[in-house]
Amino acid sequence: MTRVNEFVIKFANVNGSGSASANALFARAVFRMGVPVAPKNIFPSNIQGLPTWFEVRVSAKGHLGRREGIDMMVAMNPQSWDEDLAAIVPGGYLLYDSTFIREIERDDIHTVGVPLTKLVNRRFEIPRERQLFKNVAYVGALTALLGMDFEVVKEMIAAQFRGKDKAIQSNIEALAVARDYALEHFDCPLDMRIEASDAAGDSILIEGNAAAGLGCVFAGATVAAWYPITPSTSLAEAFERYCNRLRIDGATGRKKFAVVQAEDELAAIGMAIGANWNGARAFTATSGPGISLMSEFLGLAYFAEVPVVLFDIQRGGPSTGMPTRTQQSDIVSCAYASHGDTRHVLLFPSDPTECFDFAIEAFDLADRLQTPIIVMSDLDLGMNDWTSRPLAIDESRGFDRGKVLDAAQLDEIERFGRYLDVDGDGIPYRTYPGAHPEKGAFFSRGTSHNEYARYTEDGAINERVMHRLNRKFDTAKTLVPAPEFGQENRGATMGLAYFGTTAAPVPEAMELLAERKIHLDTMRIRAFPFSREVEEFLRGHEKVFVVEQNRDAQMRGLLVNECGVDPARLVPILNFDGFPVTARRIADLVCAALGRGGEDAEDEAAAAGHAAE
Amino acid sequence: MTRVNEFVIKFANVNGSGSASANALFARAVFRMGVPVAPKNIFPSNIQGLPTWFEVRVSAKGHLGRREGIDMMVAMNPQSWDEDLAAIVPGGYLLYDSTFIREIERDDIHTVGVPLTKLVNRRFEIPRERQLFKNVAYVGALTALLGMDFEVVKEMIAAQFRGKDKAIQSNIEALAVARDYALEHFDCPLDMRIEASDAAGDSILIEGNAAAGLGCVFAGATVAAWYPITPSTSLAEAFERYCNRLRIDGATGRKKFAVVQAEDELAAIGMAIGANWNGARAFTATSGPGISLMSEFLGLAYFAEVPVVLFDIQRGGPSTGMPTRTQQSDIVSCAYASHGDTRHVLLFPSDPTECFDFAIEAFDLADRLQTPIIVMSDLDLGMNDWTSRPLAIDESRGFDRGKVLDAAQLDEIERFGRYLDVDGDGIPYRTYPGAHPEKGAFFSRGTSHNEYARYTEDGAINERVMHRLNRKFDTAKTLVPAPEFGQENRGATMGLAYFGTTAAPVPEAMELLAERKIHLDTMRIRAFPFSREVEEFLRGHEKVFVVEQNRDAQMRGLLVNECGVDPARLVPILNFDGFPVTARRIADLVCAALGRGGEDAEDEAAAAGHAAE
Amino acid sequence: MTYLAKPKFHHPRLPRNALGLTRRDYEGTMSTLCAGCGHDSVSAAIVEACFELDLPAHKVAKMSGIGCSSKTPTYFLSRSHGFNSVHGRMPSVATGANLANSELKYIGVSGDGDSASIGLGQFAHAVRRQVDMLYVVENNGTYGLTKGQFSATNDRVSVGRKGQRNAFDAIDLAVLAIQLGASFVARGFSGDKEQLVPMMKAALSHKGFALIDVISPCVTFNNHTGSTKSFEFVRDREHSVVETDYVPLREEIVASYAEGTVIEVELHDRGRVRLRKLDAAYDPTDAAGAVRHIMERQEEGEVVTGLLYLDTGDSELKEKLEMVETPLNALGEAELRPGAAALERINASLR
Amino acid sequence: MTYLAKPKFHHPRLPRNALGLTRRDYEGTMSTLCAGCGHDSVSAAIVEACFELDLPAHKVAKMSGIGCSSKTPTYFLSRSHGFNSVHGRMPSVATGANLANSELKYIGVSGDGDSASIGLGQFAHAVRRQVDMLYVVENNGTYGLTKGQFSATNDRVSVGRKGQRNAFDAIDLAVLAIQLGASFVARGFSGDKEQLVPMMKAALSHKGFALIDVISPCVTFNNHTGSTKSFEFVRDREHSVVETDYVPLREEIVASYAEGTVIEVELHDRGRVRLRKLDAAYDPTDAAGAVRHIMERQEEGEVVTGLLYLDTGDSELKEKLEMVETPLNALGEAELRPGAAALERINASLR
Numbered sequence A, B: 001m002t003r004v005n006e007f008v009i010k011f012a013n014v015n016g017s018g019s020a021s022a023n024a025l026f027a028r029a030v031f032r033m034g035v036p037v038a039p040k041n042i043f044p045s046n047i048q049g050l051p052t053w054f055e056v057r058v059s060a061k062g063h064l065g066r067r068e069g070i071d072m073m074v075a076m077n078p079q080s081w082d083e084d085l086a087a088i089v090p091g092g093y094l095l096y097d098s099t100f101i102r103e104i105e106r107d108d109i110h111t112v113g114v115p116l117t118k119l120v121n122r123r124f125e126i127p128r129e130r131q132l133f134k135n136v137a138y139v140g141a142l143t144a145l146l147g148m149d150f151e152v153v154k155e156m157i158a159a160q161f162r163g164k165d166k167a168i169q170s171n172i173e174a175l176a177v178a179r180d181y182a183l184e185h186f187d188c189p190l191d192m193r194i195e196a197s198d199a200a201g202d203s204i205l206i207e208g209n210a211a212a213g214l215g216c217v218f219a220g221a222t223v224a225a226w227y228p229i230t231p232s233t234s235l236a237e238a239f240e241r242y243c244n245r246l247r248i249d250g251a252t253g254r255k256k257f258a259v260v261q262a263e264d265e266l267a268a269i270g271m272a273i274g275a276n277w278n279g280a281r282a283f284t285a286t287s288g289p290g291i292s293l294m295s296e297f298l299g300l301a302y303f304a305e306v307p308v309v310l311f312d313i314q315r316g317g318p319s320t321g322m323p324t325r326t327q328q329s330d331i332v333s334c335a336y337a338s339h340g341d342t343r344h345v346l347l348f349p350s351d352p353t354e355c356f357d358f359a360i361e362a363f364d365l366a367d368r369l370q371t372p373i374i375v376m377s378d379l380d381l382g383m384n385d386w387t388s389r390p391l392a393i394d395e396s397r398g399f400d401r402g403k404v405l406d407a408a409q410l411d412e413i414e415r416f417g418r419y420l421d422v423d424g425d426g427i428p429y430r431t432y433p434g435a436h437p438e439k440g441a442f443f444s445r446g447t448s449h450n451e452y453a454r455y456t457e458d459g460a461i462n463e464r465v466m467h468r469l470n471r472k473f474d475t476a477k478t479l480v481p482a483p484e485f486g487q488e489n490r491g492a493t494m495g496l497a498y499f500g501t502t503a504a505p506v507p508e509a510m511e512l513l514a515e516r517k518i519h520l521d522t523m524r525i526r527a528f529p530f531s532r533e534v535e536e537f538l539r540g541h542e543k544v545f546v547v548e549q550n551r552d553a554q555m556r557g558l559l560v561n562e563c564g565v566d567p568a569r570l571v572p573i574l575n576f577d578g579f580p581v582t583a584r585r586i587a588d589l590v591c592a593a594l595g596r597g598g599e600d601a602e603d604e605a606a607a608a609g610h611a612a613e
Numbered sequence C, D: 001m002t003y004l005a006k007p008k009f010h011h012p013r014l015p016r017n018a019l020g021l022t023r024r025d026y027e028g029t030m031s032t033l034c035a036g037c038g039h040d041s042v043s044a045a046i047v048e049a050c051f052e053l054d055l056p057a058h059k060v061a062k063m064s065g066i067g068c069s070s071k072t073p074t075y076f077l078s079r080s081h082g083f084n085s086v087h088g089r090m091p092s093v094a095t096g097a098n099l100a101n102s103e104l105k106y107i108g109v110s111g112d113g114d115s116a117s118i119g120l121g122q123f124a125h126a127v128r129r130q131v132d133m134l135y136v137v138e139n140n141g142t143y144g145l146t147k148g149q150f151s152a153t154n155d156r157v158s159v160g161r162k163g164q165r166n167a168f169d170a171i172d173l174a175v176l177a178i179q180l181g182a183s184f185v186a187r188g189f190s191g192d193k194e195q196l197v198p199m200m201k202a203a204l205s206h207k208g209f210a211l212i213d214v215i216s217p218c219v220t221f222n223n224h225t226g227s228t229k230s231f232e233f234v235r236d237r238e239h240s241v242v243e244t245d246y247v248p249l250r251e252e253i254v255a256s257y258a259e260g261t262v263i264e265v266e267l268h269d270r271g272r273v274r275l276r277k278l279d280a281a282y283d284p285t286d287a288a289g290a291v292r293h294i295m296e297r298q299e300e301g302e303v304v305t306g307l308l309y310l311d312t313g314d315s316e317l318k319e320k321l322e323m324v325e326t327p328l329n330a331l332g333e334a335e336l337r338p339g340a341a342a343l344e345r346i347n348a349s350l351r
């Protein structure tokens, strides 16, 4: 097999050594050449000194899910040398710093030694520069080995350091010295290489958290209250960054927004709830541990019917778990967050573009439904750059602030009842504090109340209110994003349901299965509660595989419980080792579930190779 | 129908008027006469001035579930007069204070007017006494009307105020004055009355919370950390009360226990976890809102495998909800508490005796399984007196402290691994801090760890640990209390599953259904995870009704999700108005579900009568 | 203490304020608290203060946590929106509301359990952020609504009683607030309207975080005599038929005394509290001095009342965050949403 | 300050303590913190203190929350059990552990984010309860592990810098602890072993809650210059290729100065902190005085170090709860479980 524009390259570095920027430079350069890339940052929960990896899948075909096996390893970290070597596929490449002699046990791979340290030290004096330019240098070598357009890379450097000529010059020197060495000593480009393409089209390269933060700006969010936690931190920071660009009052230089770093997650969501109650659009972002801490407040917002938007950037659980690994394991905790009978609306974005769209959607839904909306992203989506469709907004569509009565409307009505189901859709009308001198004031409370927001201990009334909340939840089914169907849903007897980041490997997995003569209809779930289409898809297929990245098949449980389907028909396809699930693993597990004995072995192999990382 | 030893009497009072003691005196007196009683305190979330009720079901048959319709109303509260009057069944009795003239619209009930205020004021001067003895007086009248053994009541007063002759004397006076009036003006006893019986046998009258608190004492719990919240407060208070009686060091007068009122629920469970980690048996008790706040810590205890016992005395949710009403609506929040993949062991006591037994069971299970054990009680069980089997312990059975290695054992082993699955049951070995000078120390953490408790970011290792935790959960299925089967589980095609306080009305409900020619096998679920017997029962019946006191059929969801049964076969029978579900309602809903149209009407009626309260 | 103007003399025949509103317009629904509860006096003081300040009631937002004290917002200003949040978390909800609309006045009502135990962290950080609000703690040294457990605040009433000292040091929220940089810190007594009403008016006129720690006796649970056990102790001294659920109807406790003097107030359970009213000589602008004074008087068993600390120099949250004047909730789509063009530029920068 | 004995002179040829243990026996696994991180110096001081005090390592329990600082318990005393709990909740876990076994020594390690933000409530109440433990706050004014957000503690390093005052008042945990009744409150600097080690020994020998607020600079995130934005600001002044993920290898900052003197320490980001070491004249037994002194020096931009407050009179939690001497976890079935007879009596009383 040729590896033109189709391979996986991995960089093994030491955390805090400044490699991230060089690695990003490489990924962006490939993208600039028009080839879709899927970079993945595999970092430790540490600031300096531990192993860290940067894995880039390059695929003109657009196969951007993670894939087992490394075609080229840039091994810069002695600590992880052995495991890095082992991860290379037979026939793959090893790029290393040949300044130091190394034992290389494998004879089934190509080794490319470039004396990076020596080359760099010849030109640079300051220790910091020597360290940093070593990273830049291996990118230089790669431009030669992979036949990359050097001009593109130079332009990027020029752009990045615009105005800092010395910086530009030294960077390009560092690139060139290693590039020249490579051109001289190896016959470049290798069979594994990059060729300019238009496969990437007009797509952009952006992190899910940045897209979500930007979405909040375009959704008109004005208050963000948050507490730092990986991997959600960059969402709040992106919101603030974009606001500082787009939301400063020209005249006064003052801010048309407020970002508060709260003292903890309870306070963060409390502030968001207070602000929404008062008519501003406010949100918070967190990860697993924060979800647990916010659950009391989520119950209050559900029952008092206060809109609030919450981003859960999921990471490896339970407890503090694997803070720098990805999972989809907060599904149940979020769907039923808080004690008592509660149910929450969840959105499942699959790529940064959807993070942007769903951020906007979330605020409209929150105001429309007067309840918490939880956007379920994860570390893989939130903290990695993704090749994605350009961001777009429909300018004709304004904010939907939902059912809010202003002074004029209040004057028209006889008696205002905060929790009256006037329209029969389970959604009552609200007013903002200060709206009217005499009418429309009400007392929000987490205690049982009647339709006029008065405290009551009358069980029958409370039952009535609780039933209406269910009615509202049914209305939600008609408002949330509908599922997306793959393979034109062309009536196969079996289906495959997935959501969020499991979407990335699915197309490729379907191809692998097709090779094995297995055809499945696919459905990408985009929201909870499940709309009619979801139930129909489940009913329409004898067997449905449910792909998710957690141990307990949480989405499957939700589907069974809410759609009333026989669990026997929903087959869990699970991956929860903290790394994004691969197409291969999905295909193998599906085969295994279908008793295709042969693949079981492969499955094991895959799982093992997988685990090796 | 005669109403000898079979009726419901209800006292309508004003909160804070001192009626509780008089009402309790009445209930205990009936119980003293050997007749089983089920008193229910229906109180507001307020301290003084609002309506409060005390409902006593008297049943020699042992039908102690709540029942619609009041046979006799003791109407002492003008505020609620109308609704109280309306609640009386046709042919029922109204006992009221005839000192004041009252319009009584109903002519289908017997009215018994006793000039309580006048009678009491004649003998007592101090306002406080006048107020309080009015309550004692109506009990006096009842002794005559219901033909109660006056000696019994006098003995009880004598016992209660032993040593305070003046108090004894005035109380008996207050009783006598109204009793004499009644004997004089009505032909006592009425057709509705109490006759000495031995139906109560050797049973006792106790609150679930008192029994649970006492259970903790007998379980060897030494540390209780709690934060006040209705209806769990009395559990911690009972533990402290009993400890002060049974756990004071004779020599020094010092305490062999520690009770800490924490600053909040997070701190309460944190303290309990810290104490258990350190080898003491510790617990906390809370209700819904506390469960939400404790969920982060529950995830830590699950993942770090620290034993801890938690009592959830459920109340009306969601949010602050109905703090003084009962529900079973924390099932899902507790079973899957905390973010990430977590599952917790739950116990469902059905009466005070079981609260006592399960408290002991819980500590053994917590130590054995090294995980949180949540005892799911509720307000109805926790705060009301129940006629229950006497408390008993098996002295031959010692505490099961689970797998703990001491210094000697540590010396014997090669290398200690805190999370090694040595026995294949998924349960590792632990050591207490300070056990051994060189060996056995480990670092407990909520972050991902290997079998030696070392931090790891290796996904494969974490997967292994997570799989072992599932293995441990499977082991739990074999250790938790098995379900109890009713009607000798004699192979009916349909079954009925229930748990906790829904147990009280079930026998009566079965009789009602039998009258309608409907026979069901019954299963009382006593724990989660579900043991093999539970799954078999579900598989063994075409249709299984699941009775629970919440809106979302939470237990049903758990059964479907964990036992893989087709939801279509599990029919929810729900009640969540905050009052204990009645036999009549269960029977009606089952009939309705079976399409017995006729009963639907009754069902509505029942629900309505119900709501009227 | 220019803020503490003497209360206006109310002419009986002129019960309307500048807005033409009567006190009734500032009242709420009927209280369900125990007769004589100090909290009801505090509600009355709030009504009086708002009436006298001619505040448009609908421009006030009432925030609270959970507790008897936190119930009170339903008992005043029925024309104002209110938010009875969750236990101990009112400060965060008030902070958020405040960020959304700086044009409303915010009155937060909390209890000592709500603020000094479960809510201590949020309380401290709301102070630190200088959230522009009046924060009233109705401090009774006990957990009223859950029937009388000991709270973490200074058990003033037990002062001087023998052998009944609380084992745990108490938390003085006023001192804490001064430490944490509150710009207005005062202490009052529910029974002393003459001091409380002007104090409230001053706090409501202040920009920034204003704390009023109001000693507001719980007439039902006289726990301040030390732990719940003392409850039985007291009961045994009363007539034996008194039961835990019996709540005698009590009279409101009132106290009136002059600046610079000390008064000893007798409470229902015969407990006492010694109040010292600050005199004109006291300098409320010296934080360290204020703390020292309060601590020293405390040693003498006295509770200092009055305006303890005032800092007109510090800026409130909105200023610290450099927010625009317009309330955020009043900004429309035009001001908030960058156009498609801006988005296209961002797309371009990501290629 | 009799507690603060001068550090013993260590004879190189006698590396064993009374228990015959060497320093190695008190060390932990290799640190994964950044080179030069102040926290590592604190760990070293703990090792030294325990060694010098001849503490049996296995009789120590190490408790922590979450953060770079909270990671450190793995880097010392590997023979001790440790519990890395959840963020900000170590105080409650330590309190519970303490109740279960009063015979162990408890060393709690926390960070300023862990203790002053999310954990403020638990910190305050652990102080108030007089939990018998050494509570070390490794205070760097920033959230290290989450990459440098601003923390709520006093941003000492920014003192004196122009235009970079933190908009929010900082929380001084030492002052807070004194207010809340801690019986031992000290402040040290990670780079000053001569002061820190004896301070730790004193704290470990103290009965009751002992706080040591250690200023422990974060060498990587020089956030103390004001909000994360300043991060880019600083970066731009460095060579342009420095990226946010580049962490230069730093040297540990050390400082040695005499009692009563002030020293200005330069930090890696060229920020400065002015430390004033208390002199013998200072009276650490006057709480109000201590608070005043700290606040006044603070005004001068100085951070007072040394033993700030000491109260040997107060009793620790176990005493307050009147617990038996024997650790609760050592009580057996015989002492804990009343027999069947006792239960029968209870049954009888319920009929």
Ligand SMILES: Cc1ncc(C[n+]2csc(CCOP(=O)(O)OP(=O)(O)O)c2C)c(N)n1
Pocket (backbone or CB within 6 Å): B227, B228, B229, B230, B265, B289, B290, B293, B320, C066, C067, C068, C069, C070, C087, C110, C111, C112, C113, C114, C115, C138, C140, C142, C143, C144, C145, C146, C151
């Ligand atoms: C999370 C949570 N924990 C506990 C409770 C129970 N609870 C209700 S009010 C209260 C304390 C009230 O004390 P305080 O704040 O002093 O108010 P007071 O009644 O004394 O005015 C408690 C613990 C609750 N509602 N929510």
Ligand SMILES: Cc1ncc(C[n+]2csc(CCOP(=O)(O)OP(=O)(O)O)c2C)c(N)n1
Pocket (backbone or CB within 6 Å): A227, A228, A229, A230, A265, A289, A290, A293, A320, D066, D067, D068, D069, D070, D087, D110, D111, D112, D113, D114, D115, D138, D140, D142, D143, D144, D145, D146, D151
């Ligand atoms: C509940 C929760 N919220 C947030 C986080 C993320 N987090 C980890 S460490 C940390 C703060 C660390 O700051 P500090 O306590 O000062 O320790 P340092 O790293 O500065 O030593 C945060 C917010 C978490 N782990 N858990």
Ligand code: SF4
Pocket (backbone or CB within 6 Å): B047, B048, C032, C033, C034, C036, C037, C038, C039, C068, C069, C140, C144, C145, C217, C218, C219, C220, C221
């Ligand atoms: S219990 Fe106490 S605080 Fe609550 S209403 Fe009654 S008197 Fe007031």
Ligand code: SF4
Pocket (backbone or CB within 6 Å): A047, A048, D032, D033, D034, D036, D037, D038, D039, D068, D069, D140, D144, D145, D217, D218, D219, D220, D221
């Ligand atoms: S980030 Fe700061 S606090 Fe954390 S290890 Fe590095 S230097 Fe220390």
Ligand SMILES: [Mg+2]
Pocket (backbone or CB within 6 Å): C111, C112, C113, C138, C139, C140, C141, C142, C143, C144, C151
């Ligand atoms: Mg209180």
Ligand SMILES: [Mg+2]
Pocket (backbone or CB within 6 Å): D111, D112, D113, D138, D139, D140, D141, D142, D143, D144, D151
């Ligand atoms: Mg820090």
